[in-house]
Amino acid sequence: MKRFDGETLVADVSCIVLGALFAIALAVLAARLKEVQVQDTADYRYAYSRQAVRRVQLAGARGRILARGGEVLAGNRMSVSIVCDAAAFQEKTWNATVERIGKAIDAVAEVTRKPSPLDTDDIRRHVNRSLAMPLYVWRDVDHETLARFAENEELFEGFEAVVSEERHYPYGSVAAHLVGYVGRDRADAVAGDEKFNFFNPEMRGRAGVEHYYDSFLKGVPGESKLLVDARGFAIEETIVVEPRPGPDLTLTIDMRAQLAAEKELRGEKGACVVMDPRSGEVLAMVSAPGYDLNSFVPGITHDLYDRYMSDIGKPLLNRAAGGLYAPGSIFKPVVALAGLKLGYPPDETCECTGVYILGKMRIRCASRWGHGAVDMRSAIMKSCNPYFCNLGMDIGTNAIVSAAYELGLGAKTGIDFGLDSAGVIPDADWKMRTYGEKWFMGDLAQMSIGQGMLLVSPLQMARMAGAIGTGYLVTPKLLPGTGTERRKIGFSRRSLDVVRDGMRLVVTGGTGRRAGRGLAVDLCGKTGTAEIGKGETRRKNTWFIAYAPAREPSVAIAMLVENGDSGGGTAAPKARNVLAALFGERSDAQ
Amino acid sequence: MIAKLKRFNLVMFVAMLALIAIGTIAIHSAGNARAEAVFHGMWVNNLASAAFGLVVYLALSFFDYRKFLDWFSLPAYIGAIVLLAAVLVFGSTVYGGKRWLWFFQPSEISKLCVISFMAWLFGAKREKPRTSFAWFAAALAIIGVPAALILAEPDLGTTLTLVPACLVILFVAGVWRRGLVTIALVGAIGAAAVLGAVWEAEKPGVSEERRAAILKYVPLKAHQVKRVKVFLFPDEDQLGAGYNLRQAKISIGSGGMTGKGIGKGETNHLKYLPQAISMNDFIFCVWAEETGFIGSLVLLLLFGAIVVPGCWTAFVSTDAAGRLLALGVSTLVFAHVYVNIAMSIGLVPITGLPLPFISSGRTFLVTVMAGLGLVQSVSVHREDKQK
Numbered sequence: 001m002k003r004f005d006g007e008t009l010v011a012d013v014s015c016i017v018l019g020a021l022f023a024i025a026l027a028v029l030a031a032r033l034k035e036v037q038v039q040d041t042a043d044y045r046y047a048y049s050r051q052a053v054r055r056v057q058l059a060g061a062r063g064r065i066l067a068r069g070g071e072v073l074a075g076n077r078m079s080v081s082i083v084c085d086a087a088a089f090q091e092k093t094w095n096a097t098v099e100r101i102g103k104a105i106d107a108v109a110e111v112t113r114k115p116s117p118l119d120t121d122d123i124r125r126h127v128n129r130s131l132a133m134p135l136y137v138w139r140d141v142d143h144e145t146l147a148r149f150a151e152n153e154e155l156f157e158g159f160e161a162v163v164s165e166e167r168h169y170p171y172g173s174v175a176a177h178l179v180g181y182v183g184r185d186r187a188d189a190v191a192g193d194e195k196f197n198f199f200n201p202e203m204r205g206r207a208g209v210e211h212y213y214d215s216f217l218k219g220v221p222g223e224s225k226l227l228v229d230a231r232g233f234a235i236e237e238t239i240v241v242e243p244r245p246g247p248d249l250t251l252t253i254d255m256r257a258q259l260a261a262e263k264e265l266r267g268e269k270g271a272c273v274v275m276d277p278r279s280g281e282v283l284a285m286v287s288a289p290g291y292d293l294n295s296f297v298p299g300i301t302h303d304l305y306d307r308y309m310s311d312i313g314k315p316l317l318n319r320a321a322g323g324l325y326a327p328g329s330i331f332k333p334v335v336a337l338a339g340l341k342l343g344y345p346p347d348e349t350c351e352c353t354g355v356y357i358l359g360k361m362r363i364r365c366a367s368r369w370g371h372g373a374v375d376m377r378s379a380i381m382k383s384c385n386p387y388f389c390n391l392g393m394d395i396g397t398n399a400i401v402s403a404a405y406e407l408g409l410g411a412k413t414g415i416d417f418g419l420d421s422a423g424v425i426p427d428a429d430w431k432m433r434t435y436g437e438k439w440f441m442g443d444l445a446q447m448s449i450g451q452g453m454l455l456v457s458p459l460q461m462a463r464m465a466g467a468i469g470t471g472y473l474v475t476p477k478l479l480p481g482t483g484t485e486r487r488k489i490g491f492s493r494r495s496l497d498v499v500r501d502g503m504r505l506v507v508t509g510g511t512g513r514r515a516g517r518g519l520a521v522d523l524c525g526k527t528g529t530a531e532i533g534k535g536e537t538r539r540k541n542t543w544f545i546a547y548a549p550a551r552e553p554s555v556a557i558a559m560l561v562e563n564g565d566s567g568g569g570t571a572a573p574k575a576r577n578v579l580a581a582l583f584g585e586r587s588d589a590q
Numbered sequence: 591m592i593a594k595l596k597r598f599n600l601v602m603f604v605a606m607l608a609l610i611a612i613g614t615i616a617i618h619s620a621g622n623a624r625a626e627a628v629f630h631g632m633w634v635n636n637l638a639s640a641a642f643g644l645v646v647y648l649a650l651s652f653f654d655y656r657k658f659l660d661w662f663s664l665p666a667y668i669g670a671i672v673l674l675a676a677v678l679v680f681g682s683t684v685y686g687g688k689r690w691l692w693f694f695q696p697s698e699i700s701k702l703c704v705i706s707f708m709a710w711l712f713g714a715k716r717e718k719p720r721t722s723f724a725w726f727a728a729a730l731a732i733i734g735v736p737a738a739l740i741l742a743e744p745d746l747g748t749t750l751t752l753v754p755a756c757l758v759i760l761f762v763a764g765v766w767r768r769g770l771v772t773i774a775l776v777g778a779i780g781a782a783a784v785l786g787a788v789w790e791a792e793k794p795g796v797s798e799e800r801r802a803a804i805l806k807y808v809p810l811k812a813h814q815v816k817r818v819k820v821f822l823f824p825d826e827d828q829l830g831a832g833y834n835l836r837q838a839k840i841s842i843g844s845g846g847m848t849g850k851g852i853g854k855g856e857t858n859h860l861k862y863l864p865q866a867i868s869m870n871d872f873i874f875c876v877w878a879e880e881t882g883f884i885g886s887l888v889l890l891l892l893f894g895a896i897v898v899p900g901c902w903t904a905f906v907s908t909d910a911a912g913r914l915l916a917l918g919v920s921t922l923v924f925a926h927v928y929v930n931i932a933m934s935i936g937l938v939p940i941t942g943l944p945l946p947f948i949s950s951g952r953t954f955l956v957t958v959m960a961g962l963g964l965v966q967s968v969s970v971h972r973e974d975k976q977k
Binding site for chain 1: 625758761762764839840842843844845846847856857860861862878882883886887890893894897898900901902904905910913917920921924927928931932935937
């Protein structure tokens, strides 16, 4: 009996101890749970959002590019794409999921009669890298395709038509090189920003103003949050910050001049730059042949791009700002100014016999039998080669080179545009550096008439024409209202007036007569015909530069036509028509 | 009958009903997160099982446990052994374990059968108390046979909860107590040694040869070593072996103080919480995420309101068999609760183990309710000590 009592005591104590142990153990659990659930909540919530929330950068609409009259050169249009949500095609394995998505796309393709642009690898790449994002199958679909899709939408679970914005160029190929085009980065190529997991690829300017002013035009990106499940499929999307459109960009382009120049250069290879010599505002910039900007939307096809690249006309080349040409006779005013600066008497005459002979070199004049006695004004008017060869020989290379630099040649113009060729103003140093040869008198003679190794861009020439007219060299610009940068050129008023007189004579009775015919404005100009190549490949690049009105000029123009007949016959009439668009035709009553 | 009703422990009963309600809600949440429609209605199955369990509970509560033990404990034990053997032969394999026979899991039932048999064997009034070493050896065999069969399924968790319940019974019954305590101490030291060995083998910077050399002496299978490693180094390999524990902790921790709202558990619905076990071994995470620390606390208090009154019932019982039965069942329930919750917050290594009343699984639910019915019977059929 005694022993049993002892047993009972042990058992009783055991019951109490065990109950207490249970209570303590549960309290320990509670204490640990308090740590996890109360103290460390923030850590675990962060860990949760790290794995379950994907941040997506949303592209904002790109700002428009307008001409000065408000004409839309580049805008946006609604674009409908058919996208696929991978979450609707979940399978146990990734391979099966990819296969199922592929089959579903094929099923839609059959109804919309539009073959799938994606292959299995594309789908697999999407599943591997951006599963949570919609898979863009058909971008920018046409109305018919969309109609066929919409009619059968309920059959296509997991597919959706989504609206986005695409770039649109209402004028097509007009000002193509100026406006430029956009492209989209691949969604997975924009990595580097830790903040976002995914990007809605933004349009990026790839050429022209679209490229140069890309950061101005581009929209303000927004942000959305994607909730993804453990496998990475998107469950829901919340917009955190709405994207905002970028600001519009108004250019200095005057559509009257732009369209007229486009028309004149249609079917030609050439370029035209029209600018306001007072402010530097570019009124027109044309390069021909051009290309349709819309062919780059939503993305240019490889075939077309290859065709552009292999075209001998080089349609993607911007001849106006980037093309370099021998100036030919339009360089003569530079030589004239160089001479005047050194005190060369403009009224002194020189006998033109139709050819200038320097050792074995014979430089022919436009007039076969010679112009006879010419002074500087008439030499400019008639574009007399021997006169300028003589002048050049008198004043020397350095005088011409410094005059050329003074007029903005041989250096970038400083235009707010990606392309801005400096060109070449050769001298003895340059020739030695480039060719390892000495500078000969023949080089000087060639340079005196704008031939030889001189290279200039149409933009530079328009700027130079303006500078002669105003006495100031301005920096060309594409945005109105921004400050004017200009520099007084280092030639006396008397010197300039001589050249102006000569250039006036060019259009009233000289080589550029056809440029002034019937225009409601007086202008001063200079023709140029630069010969390139010899024999079979001999071609002539024809130029006409001008400013108008003759007093207080407000417009300067450079017109270049490759493979023309002559500056006066080919380029001058085209330049005239462009100026007519700005100043009007002279009424017959006058 | 009135006297019986007076001795009916209402706290245990109400706590049990509350836990069943919580379990039904948690199963509803966990089931809805699954893609397969069959899981969406699982909470209805749970209620049906609970209703059946309630009948069993009440029947056992008002049936004298002494008679129950005398009549049924031996046949139940033998039956359990037969079923456990049958499951190894005919059972169906689910998630790598052979645990199912037709519509139930014999291993769950067998726990209660072993406990009641042990309570009868060492608690029934006899001339001579069975406290010798021979009886201890017999007890080892009695526990060992079903434990080995369960381990063969394999189901380590079930074995681990059965052992402490049986040890408590043997200790309180006084069967070879000195040896028992020694063995328990040796076992604890052994477990610590195993932990230490795995630590030495798996800590960063240990060469592959040394690791293999140490693990050769560790009596654990590769997947068990992996679990112990996750327990010891929870921050390593969070996408691999440590993924489940990591996700369990994120679920629980992100619940915060008040939780995300019932049915709004994000980690559960987005399937970060391992789907295969969110309704079973990891259901605590579902509840903790949706109701927060407050919900967890309520759950712990309710479990406390079952196991502590269970010990009280043993204390006030005038009868050794009733005492052993109440302690055994309470320990069993407690072991499940503690290991299940502790593993999901990294306090013990991950072990596949259901949480009583909350995890989905009819066999276990009915078994636990039957066990608590027996505890209630001990309470209802006790004799007043003053008599």
